[in-house]
Amino acid sequence: MRVIVADDAVLFRVGVARLLADAGIEVTAEVGDAEALLAAVRADPPDAVVVDIRMPPTHTTEGLDAARTLAAEHPGVGVLVLSAHVEPHYALALVESDTGGAGYLLKERVADVEELTDALRRVAAGGVVVDPSVVAQLVGRxxxxxxxxxxxxxxxxxxxxxxxxxxxxxxxxxxxxxxxxxxxxxxxxxxxxxxxxxxxxxxxxxxxxxxxxx
CATH class of the missing domain: 1.10.10.10 (Winged helix-like DNA-binding domain superfamily/Winged helix DNA-binding domain)
Incomplete structure (x- = not known):
């Protein structure tokens, strides 16, 4: 499987790329913002991308916006959005946006390589992934x-x-x-x-x- 990693935190981005490479996944590009992500996908579409929900320039919803753009331009590319916090409204927005293969995981999940790679494979296959912590919070409301x-x-x-x-x-x-x-x-x-x-x-x-x- 071929994956692009997008995160403005260099150490986190490099760390995720290394984890994926060690797990046998080819990381075709590492980028630091949404525009660079879109350019990299347009140049060489991967099977899936890993993207931080907050990136330059506004550090708000660049990851979600990129997911919507990719759904329109490259519907075959799965998008796994990572967030540092449990934000159910963003997870629901991603699921409701009808982007095809899409997922929302907490950044802490990347420590579990098996869970991360499983999520990537599922979004690459067109599935939907929602972090269990988000599900628990939504169900507990x-x-x-x-x-x-x-x-x-x-x-x-x-x-x-x-x-x-x-x-x-x-x-x-x-x-x-x-x-x-x-x-x-x-x-x-x-x-x-x-x-x-x-x-x-x-x-x-x-x-x-x-x-x-x-």
């Missing part, structure tokens, strides 16, 4: 009105892990369920949420959004 009250506890468990971007196999491993059982819970949740007609991949994203925004 006090809800005045909860549109997912009809779901059983197990169906909610399945959607919570699905929100991290896990496949049915991965959900089954986390919850100690067979893949067929996970599929049954997922279908039941889709039905209760009124998600009947969309393709399965779209239903998964819509179900996760309904769950997280409840």
């Amino acid at each position: 006090r809800r005045v009105r909860n549109p997912v009250d009809a779901l059983s506890d197990r169906e909610r468990d399945v959607l919570a892990v699905m929100a991290e971007g896990r496949s049915n196999h991965g959900i089954g491993e986390r919850l100690h369920l067979s893949e067929k059982t996970v599929e049954a819970y997922a279908r039941s949740a889709f039905t209760k949420l009124g998600l009947h007609a969309a393709p399965d991949d779209n239903r998964r994203v819509l179900a996760v959004l309904a769950y997280l925004r409840a």
Whole structure:
């Protein structure tokens, strides 16, 4: 897999690139801002990019803005946005932007090379990845009105892990369920949420959004 790393903190950028290279991933470029990232992708599109959410010049949402631009120009390039803090509204904005392969992880996750490379492979394949800490905070919010009250506890468990971007196999491993059982819970949740007609991949994203925004 070929990856570009974008972060204005040189030591962090070099460190991530070294971790990825040691894990057998080819880092084709290391850049320090969103414009340089876009130029590098346009010159030689990779399978995925790792980008800090805050970079020059404003240090606000350059990573998210770059993700949207890449989705329009290079929809086949997965984007993994890294953040130093749990910011659920940015994670939801990324998921809701319909950018295709996209993920949001805390920077502390890069210490776990297996988790980082797994997230990159999933976004490169067109999947959605949301940091478990963000999922936990969204699920833990006090809800005045909860549109997912009809779901059983197990169906909610399945959607919570699905929100991290896990496949049915991965959900089954986390919850100690067979893949067929996970599929049954997922279908039941889709039905209760009124998600009947969309393709399965779209239903998964819509179900996760309904769950997280409840």
